[in-house]
Amino acid sequence: MEVPQPTFEELFRSAQHSAYHLEMRDAYGLDGDYRAWSAGHRFDPAERWPWWIELVSSAVSRGVAVHRARVVSEPLSSYARYEYELTGGHNVKAGEDVRWLPRRQASGLALPGNDFWLFDGTSVLFNHFAGDGTMTGEELVTEQAVVSLCSSAFAAVWERGVPHEEYQPT
Structure with missing residues (x-):
């Protein structure tokens, strides 16, 4: 009997020590919220999400x-830029610590091919996307070699990253 994979929310709610997210795409699903923002409509992300x-x-x-x-x-x-403008009222307000790393400063880092969430240093939830930024699925991995790779990749990006409050986008 196959055990069902826990959902993202279940993994997040069961985290004991850490939930680390590495994002490496320049765009994700260009949904209605992004389109509204692009058209000049500003909203409070805390009210939206x-x-x-x-x-x-x-x-x-x-x-x-x-x-x-x-x-x-x-x-x-x-x-x-949309993400940057919403980060303070959304991610930081919720309690996240956010850092930004310009891609040119990541060239010497060994990074996995997909965005991921790393929970408690024991499991990785990879996020898979189509070329247009639409999420196509998730993949939970607990293999120690993969967890170690993602842990070291996140730590390297985190060390070089600029805290959100100090980052000045160009």
Whole structure:
């Protein structure tokens, strides 16, 4: 009997110590929120995505370190600028610590081919995307060699990354 894979939310809610996210794409699904922002409509991300604020703040209140590192091309794509503008009112407000690493400063790093979440240094949830940024699936991996690769990749990006409050996008 095959055991079903836990959902992202289940993995996040069961994290004991850390939930680290590495993002390496310049654009993700260009959904309605992004299109509205591109058209000049500004909104409060905390009002738009209260479930994220609750999920992260709940984890942080349990003592879970929630870190997000973004490897970005500069000048920023329109989508990355959208993310940058929403990060303070969304990710940081929820309790995430966010850092930005210009892609040109990541050339010497060994990075996996996909974005991922690393939970408690024991499991990796890879996010798979189509070329247009649409998410096509997730893959949970607990193989120690893969977990170690992702852990060291995240640590290297984190060390070089600029804290959100200090990052000045070009």
